[in-house]
Amino acid sequence: MLEIKNYNSSILKDISFVLKKGENLIILGENGAGKSTLAKVLSNLISNDKVLLFEENISKIDDLKRAKLINYIPPRLSIFDEYITLKEFLELSSVDIVDNNKIDKIIFLLKLEKLKNRFCKAFSSGEKQLLLLASAIMHNAKITIFDELTANLDISRLKEVFEILNSDLLEQKIVITHNLDLAYALKYKVLFVKNGKIAFFDEHEKFFTNENLEKFYNKTILKLENHLVVNL
16 A cells, blocks of 8 residues: 655645555556656655655665665666676665576566676666666565656567566556556556646546547547557
8 A cells, every 4th residue: 555645845735545455556657747756755765754655654665675675766877887788787676585497587578687797887778777677576675666667668679578567476466657658458447647747647548538538648649449549
């Protein structure tokens, strides 16, 4: 369970909502609306005392325990050591004893075998995004927040990532994205942020109506049968 109540800052205004155990969430909104800031507040990368994580105030939870409960995956991979390999990066992603068998399974799942012993700095932008997903699976927190995970992925890889996000491989997911096709297909609960405020928070089917798409996307998106199309 994740709850935030009456959070205010220079960017976010009166943010309150509850995500129940087992619920997954899509966070949508325009550029600069405050989505990434909200994710950092929820994971305490921006320190606060307004978030309850499994009924504990996040400011009172020690770092190791919090890391096991919630994990924020940034939109871009930051390499602290330019000579670290993919396998070494995944070894560091575990909060428990390193399980090499699990690492090999994750590498196989994401079809990253050819990169296993290569330096991460040499990866393409899409390969770096896949490494972030692999890291999240290795970390295996109770709640994982993905911030624009699918940026720079080709279509075949996007489908693979969708299948992982649509599975039970990770316990509970929060996904920030601009990819409405992905958001629509995942059928998670939806939170829409506009100018630092929550403009919508409800079930998937209630958000993806033509009325709401017109309201939130200024008539640029239409739903036709079971597909979203750009209204050019």
